Amino acid sequence: QKEVEQNSGPLSVPEGAIASLNCTYSDRGSQSFFWYRQYSGKSPELIMFIYSNGDKEDGRFTAQLNKASQYVSLLIRDSQPSDSATYLCASPKGTNSKLTFGKGITLSVRP
Amino acid sequence: GAVVSQHPSWVICKSGTSVKIECRSLDFQATTMFWYRQFPKQSLMLMATSNEGSKATYEQGVEKDKFLINHASLTLSTLTVTSAHPEDSSFYICSAAGGNYGYTFGSGTRLTVV
DSSP: SSEEOOOOOOEEEESOOOOEEEEEETTTTTEEEEEEEEEETSSOOOEEEOOOSSEEETTTEEEEEEEEEEEEEEEEOOOOOGGGGEEEEEEEESTTTTEOOOOOOEEEEEE | OEEEEOOEEEEEEEEEEEEEEEEEESSSSSSSEEEEEOOTTOOOOOEEEEETTSOOOOTTOOOTTEEEEEETTTEEEEEEEEEEGGOOOEEEEEEEETTTEEEEEOOOOOEEEE
């Protein structure tokens, strides 16, 4: 089992809908999680990071972490065509350690 | 914020020559920097991890003599692709750890070897 898994995808939602992106992890010791967005041909950009159980909201984005179930998710409300990209879930083994990435989920928002 | 400047954005070089890519953290001290390579429609592949003042740690299968990494200061790391060949053509991305947002990526360098 990979340490960070993103098994669903690609995902297609209509404009204005909620997009739900999920990620599971196997290491119970994982403390922090990062969601990156990567447009085709560009480098990843940080969307959100989360350390604590529960929800963290930033604008249209909400990250959810459930350490008991070992999953982290990203919700995008009022999805826009500009949200169409690949979303990467990542977690480091320790502070400033290398990130372990999921394979990514490609989101397409239909106008 | 945390800003990482990477340049050049793109480079075309002749087969057999060397190319240097620079990665600078502009507003924080990057204790650790990471270098990735990404082929079209594929995932990021970590090449190496570098800490300021020490030798880089390369991932399995990455030739350390071909991909030279120098992390001479807390704000600068360089990747030199030596004796480049067409198969080295790829998108190279650096990432710096140590800022307020955990890990910040540079904008990437598209290398084409002809």
